[in-house]
Amino acid sequence: MVKTNVNLKPAKKKVCGFCEGKKDPIYTDIASLKKYTSGRGKIVPKLRSGVCSKHQRGLAREVKRARFLALLPFTLRV
Numbered sequence: 001m002v003k004t005n006v007n008l009k010p011a012k013k014k015v016c017g018f019c020e021g022k023k024d025p026i027y028t029d030i031a032s033l034k035k036y037t038s039g040r041g042k043i044v045p046k047l048r049s050g051v052c053s054k055h056q057r058g059l060a061r062e063v064k065r066a067r068f069l070a071l072l073p074f075t076l077r078v
């Protein structure tokens with residue numbers, strides 16, 4: 001018998017934090033970049049973070065820029 005989950009709510013649409021705040025990711029804003037990196041320092045994919053395609057591309061570029069300037073770590077030892 002196949003169980004169908006009728007009561008399952010539709011997934012809530014995530015809103016891009018950068019579109020909401022009307023600002024673009026920038027490498028000097030370490031606090032907001034850190035929110036979009038995982039515990040090991042990896043960039044969080046947009047399916048998990050809810051960032052739109054345009055801002056995800058900018059975010060990846062700015063995180064890499066910040067890593068090169070040693071503002072963010074490339075990896076974190078766990």
Ligand SMILES: [Zn+2]
Nearest residue numbers: 016019052055
């Ligand atoms: Zn956006």
